[in-house]
Each structure stands twice: as structure tokens, then as C-alpha cells.
Amino acid sequence: MPKIKLPTKSPHIDMTPMVDLFSVVLTFLMLTTTMRQPEPAPVDTPSSISEKPTPDFNTMTLLLSKDNKVYLNFDNGPDTLLAFRPKILAEMGKRYNIEFTEAELTEFKKYPSSIGVPILKMKEFLDTKDNKQRLAIETGVPIDSTDNQLADWIYCTRTVNPNIQACIKGDAKTGFEVVKRVLDIMADKNVFKFNLITTLEAAKINLAEIQK
Amino acid sequence: MAEIIQEEKAGGKKKAKKHAPHIDMTPMVDLMCLLITFFMLTTAFSKAKIMEINLPEKIKDQNVEPPKISASRTLNIVLGPNNKLYYYPGSVKPEDFNSLPPLQETDYSATGIRTLLLERNRALFKKIDDFKNQVVTGKIVMVQDSVQKSISKLKTDDDTGPIVLIKAYKKATYGNFVDILDEMNICGIARYTFVDIAWYEEKMVETAAGIAPTTTPAKK
Numbered sequence: 001m002p003k004i005k006l007p008t009k010s011p012h013i014d015m016t017p018m019v020d021l022f023s024v025v026l027t028f029l030m031l032t033t034t035m036r037q038p039e040p041a042p043v044d045t046p047s048s049i050s051e052k053p054t055p056d057f058n059t060m061t062l063l064l065s066k067d068n069k070v071y072l073n074f075d076n077g078p079d080t081l082l083a084f085r086p087k088i089l090a091e092m093g094k095r096y097n098i099e100f101t102e103a104e105l106t107e108f109k110k111y112p113s114s115i116g117v118p119i120l121k122m123k124e125f126l127d128t129k130d131n132k133q134r135l136a137i138e139t140g141v142p143i144d145s146t147d148n149q150l151a152d153w154i155y156c157t158r159t160v161n162p163n164i165q166a167c168i169k170g171d172a173k174t175g176f177e178v179v180k181r182v183l184d185i186m187a188d189k190n191v192f193k194f195n196l197i198t199t200l201e202a203a204k205i206n207l208a209e210i211q212k
Numbered sequence: 213m214a215e216i217i218q219e220e221k222a223g224g225k226k227k228a229k230k231h232a233p234h235i236d237m238t239p240m241v242d243l244m245c246l247l248i249t250f251f252m253l254t255t256a257f258s259k260a261k262i263m264e265i266n267l268p269e270k271i272k273d274q275n276v277e278p279p280k281i282s283a284s285r286t287l288n289i290v291l292g293p294n295n296k297l298y299y300y301p302g303s304v305k306p307e308d309f310n311s312l313p314p315l316q317e318t319d320y321s322a323t324g325i326r327t328l329l330l331e332r333n334r335a336l337f338k339k340i341d342d343f344k345n346q347v348v349t350g351k352i353v354m355v356q357d358s359v360q361k362s363i364s365k366l367k368t369d370d371d372t373g374p375i376v377l378i379k380a381y382k383k384a385t386y387g388n389f390v391d392i393l394d395e396m397n398i399c400g401i402a403r404y405t406f407v408d409i410a411w412y413e414e415k416m417v418e419t420a421a422g423i424a425p426t427t428t429p430a431k432k
Contacts, residue, residue: 012234015237015238015241016237018241019237019240019241019244022241022244022245022248023244025248026244026247026248026251029248029251029252029255030251032255033251033254033255034255034256034259035254035255035256037256045260046386046387046390046391046394047390047394048261048263048390048391048393048394048397049394049397049398050261050262050263050264050394050397051261052261052262052263052264053259053260053261053262054259054260054261054262055262064386167262169260170386170390171386171387172385172386172387172390173385173386173387174385174386174387175382175383175384175385175386176291176380176381176382176383176384176385176386176388176389177382179386179389180380180382183267187267187269187270188270190269192266192267192268192269193264193265193266193267194264194265194266194267195262195263195264195265196262196263196264196265196390196393197260197261197262198260198261198262198263198390198394199260199261200261
């Protein structure tokens with residue numbers, strides 16, 4: 001019985017539709033993307049039904065990590081020329097008698113993520129380019145009553161940008177003691193309005209069922 | 213087209229092949245795969261949402277008395293340790309710390325605190341719900357902004373719903389705090405605020421949760 005001869009040439013697959021599809025997906029992703037900001041500590045925000053989006057500008061974000069460290073982040077304002085971040089750092093430097101160089105201020109301006117460094121180590125933090133070293137320095141902004149740098153940060157931020165809003169981004173497992181401490185510090189500085197950053201979750205309630 | 217063929221004939225060159233030259237697209241596909249993967253991983257699709265909260269101002273002046281609220285409408289919610297939730301109605305004075313009312317335990321689920329709050333806030337919640345239904349079915353036509361305004365107007369006018377005081381025991385978590393505030397929004401509670409926990413309330417939580425007291429009560 002003669003064997004069926006299989007063609008030795010590999011079958012040719014037309015990849016054009018695949019390329020088309022990929023192009024569309026790629027274009028979509030490139031246009032819609034907002035880069036996820038790397039955070040110094042992983043934070044799982046709790047969920048709520050709130051549908052208000054986070055404001056883009058004039059925010060001061062306090063990141064409360066699971067191990068009760070506080071990190072701070074500000075934005076540069078609606079116009080990059082305003083450059084709030086270096087101004088805040090310079091203001092902070094004045095209070096602690098630290099002179100920041102131009103390069104350090106620029107580095108602070110560009111730094112994309114939250115920073116949790118005691119102010120005395122800020123110079124070291126900005127000068128090093130090594131991420132591992134940076135991570136070692138980041139021990140959180142001190143919030144003790146003896147060394148309350150968070151209060152100073154808030155004060156400086158509000159002198160530079162009076163329109164700033166406070167956002168709190170906490171992990172669901174963050175202990176309440178540190179949250180309470182932060183809220184107290186803010187209240188001392190006359191900040192009473194907060195935005196709590198949450199993820200959206202749908203909740204349904206059936207009134208008729210409850211009324212039975 | 214015709215011209216080209218003519219030229220070819222004239223030059224006596226080889227005839228161009230009929231079928232289009234085949235381009236190997238595999239590297240392009242590879243590259244695109246890589247880019248897509250990169251974008252998919254770095255993209256944050258949904259923007260984070262925010263929940264607003266206003267804290268009461270601290271009374272620094274000793275002569276100013278805190279605002280009085282009616283005890284019958286007050287509901288105290290205490291966030292306990294280990295995701296527990298306690299509540300008691302009315303108010304407790306520091307004087308009767310020997311006969312503290314027992315705390316009732318509930319949880320963060322839909323059958324726990326939500327039922328309780330809706331029970332007490334039924335009149336207002338029904339009003340808001342009816343109003344929303346009328347907007348959805350088209351009986352009332354207005355823009356989204358004024359819908360929000362009307363709802364907050366309904367809330368301000370309300371005088372039957374509970375006044376909820378939220379307190380947190382120190383072992384509670386931030387997640388509990390957000391959960392309870394969220395619950396307030398879900399149930400449409402008009403008046404709620406977050407206040408500091410008093411030492412006798414800490415004691416009540418410790419008794420209810422069965423943990424050893426960690427603070428010595430400030431004797432009066």
C-alpha cells in the first residue's frame with residue numbers, strides 16, 4: 001500500500017490578521033495607559049461604593065503601610081512650571097537648616113513615588129541612585145510627638161500650595177493607632193477634610209427584604 | 213500598470229513574479245507581543261476612587277461646650293479588635309462606669325450592621341430611594357449634579373434618622389474604619405461623625421471582647 005506523501009514544506013500561515021489585531025490592541029493600550037506608580041510599600045486599599053475619582057492635582061497623599069510606616073507624596077501642581085515639590089522640600093530644608101542642592105531638588109521633583117524618609121536622611125536618599133540603598137533608608141516619616149516631622153511637612157506643603165487636599169491611602173490591615181495619630185496631627189494643623197482612597201465595589205441593598 | 217508591463221517588454225528583462233513577495237512577520241509579531249505584555253502589566257486601568265470624610269473640629273477652648281445631641285437618636289458604634297463591631301444606643305456618662313451598659317456585637321456584613329442602620333434610618337432611606345427611582349424612571353428630570361444636591365438636601369432636612377458616633381478601639385484596623393464609613397454612605401445616614409473613644413468605652417470593649425484591660429482607667 002502506498003504511503004500518503006506528506007508535503008515536506010512547512011505550511012505557511014498568514015499572520016496578517018494577527019498583526020492587525022495586535023496593532024489595534026497595542027494602540028489602544030498605548031493611548032489609554034496611565035502608568036501605575038510604583039509604591040515603596042505594597043498597599044491593598046479597602047473597597048467602598050464611592051464613585052468619585054481621585055483628583056489629579058493639588059493632592060498630598062499619605063501612604064500608610066501595613067507595618068505602620070507613613071510615606072508622603074505630593075504632585076507638582078496642574079502646571080509643571082509651578083513645581084510644588086522642590087519648593088516644599090526647600091521650605092522643609094529651611095526649617096531643619098539643611099541646604100539642598102539644585103540637583104537634589106530636581107531629583108525630588110522627578111521622583112515618581114511616595115517618600116518615607118526622615119528629613120535628616122533626605123540628602124543621602126536623593127544622592128544615591130541605588131534602589132536597594134534607598135529602600136534601606138526609607139523608614140517612614142517620623143510621627144512621634146518628640147520628632148513630629150509629618151506636621152512640618154503638612155505645614156510646609158500648605159504654605160507652598162494652600163489649595164492642597166489631603167488624601168489617605170492606607171492598607172486595609174493598617175492598625176488604627178497609626179491612623180488615629182495621623183488624623184490627630186492633621187487636626188492639629190487644621191486639616192479636617194480628608195479623601196480616603198478606596199477601590200470601587202458594588203453593594204446592593206434590598207429595602208423590601210429588610211422591611212419584612 | 214500597463215505602462216510598467218510595456219517597459220519590461222522593452223527592456224527585455226525577466227518578468228516580475230506574479231505573487232507578492234512573502235515577508236516574514238514573525239519578528240514583528242514577537243515584538244508586538246512583548247509591547248502588549250509590557251503595557252498590560254504597567255497599566256492601571258481603573259483610577260482609584262476617593263471617599264470624603266469631614267472630621268469634627270477639635271475644641272481647644274475649654275469654655276466652649278461640645279454641641280448637645282439627643283440621646284434617644286444617638287447610636288454609638290465601636291470598632292473592636294479582630295474585625296468585631298459593637299454598638300450601644302444612647303449615651304454613657306463617665307460617672308456610671310461601674311454599671312456600664314453591655315455592648316451588643318454585630319458584624320460588617322449586609323445582615324449585620326447594615327440591617328441595623330437601615331432599620332433605624334428607614335424613613336430617610338425610603339425617601340432617598342423613592343427619589344432615585346423617580347429619577348431613574350424619568351418622572352423627575354434633572355442633571356446629575358442637582359440630583360446629588362437634592363439628596364444632600366433630603367439628608368439635611370431629616371430629623372428622624374439616627375445620629376451615629378463612630379469610635380475606634382486601638383486594635384481596630386484602617387479597613388474597619390473605611391468599611392464603617394462606607395456603610396454610612398450605603399445606608400444614607402444623614403448625621404454621622406468620627407469621635408475619639410472614651411476610656412470607659414475602651415473598658416466596655418475589653419469586657420465584651422474578653423481581653424485583659426490594657427489601660428488603667430483615669431479615676432475621677
